[in-house]
Amino acid sequence: MVHHDQQMEQPSVPRWMRVSTTSGLVGGVLMTITGLALLSVLNEAEFAVVDPLGAVAMVLLALALPALYASERHWFGRLATAGFGLLSSGWLLAAVALPVAVYGPGVAFLAFLLGLLVAMVGAFAFGVATLRTDATAAPRGAAWFLVAALPVGLPFAVGFTTYVMGQGADPWAGPLLCYGLAWVVFGRYLRERGSGALAAGAVAR
Numbered sequence: 001m002v003h004h005d006q007q008m009e010q011p012s013v014p015r016w017m018r019v020s021t022t023s024g025l026v027g028g029v030l031m032t033i034t035g036l037a038l039l040s041v042l043n044e045a046e047f048a049v050v051d052p053l054g055a056v057a058m059v060l061l062a063l064a065l066p067a068l069y070a071s072e073r074h075w076f077g078r079l080a081t082a083g084f085g086l087l088s089s090g091w092l093l094a095a096v097a098l099p100v101a102v103y104g105p106g107v108a109f110l111a112f113l114l115g116l117l118v119a120m121v122g123a124f125a126f127g128v129a130t131l132r133t134d135a136t137a138a139p140r141g142a143a144w145f146l147v148a149a150l151p152v153g154l155p156f157a158v159g160f161t162t163y164v165m166g167q168g169a170d171p172w173a174g175p176l177l178c179y180g181l182a183w184v185v186f187g188r189y190l191r192e193r194g195s196g197a198l199a200a201g202a203v204a205r
Helices: 002-009 015-039 044-075 078-103 108-132 140-149 153-164 173-193 195-204
Strands: none
Touching (some): 015 044, 015 153, 044 078, 044 173, 078 108, 108 140, 140 173, 153 173
16 A cells, blocks of 8 residues: 555656657657758759648647756756757747748748757757756767757758759758757657656756
């Protein structure tokens, strides 16, 4: 009976955090596929398939941000707070602007690019903060993908599409690929550890 009561008292992961974590993992996979597809230099018919895929991935990754924040906020300093704030606000703008640009006025794509730039600057800062702290168990690989997304992913995409594919196109493919890979790692980490347990452990400290 005592053992049963102890099991009943153990905190469970809230449903919204399970949904958020799953969104991150699935969105990371879809964004990785989107980034790889964009690097192949698509034609109009292929864009008709990849654009909706990317839009869905953007929304899923926006829904994943609360789980990452809940599990990691206990160690946030100024750099991590600023980085995560820029990452979140920029990504939300991009996630809203992309489907509008795809299915509505094309001028909304400028808002997508602005949001993506802000998000990648924030990802760089948040990744650096994650690498500098010992207060988190978050995978270093995910942090490195965030750090590399803009300064490495952007020139890689330009160089690859120009000199390998023979047609420079979609320079944002590199940052999106790195960001997608980061979320594949983050999503697995949050799912395996249990983001609710991580948040509870942070409070206990």
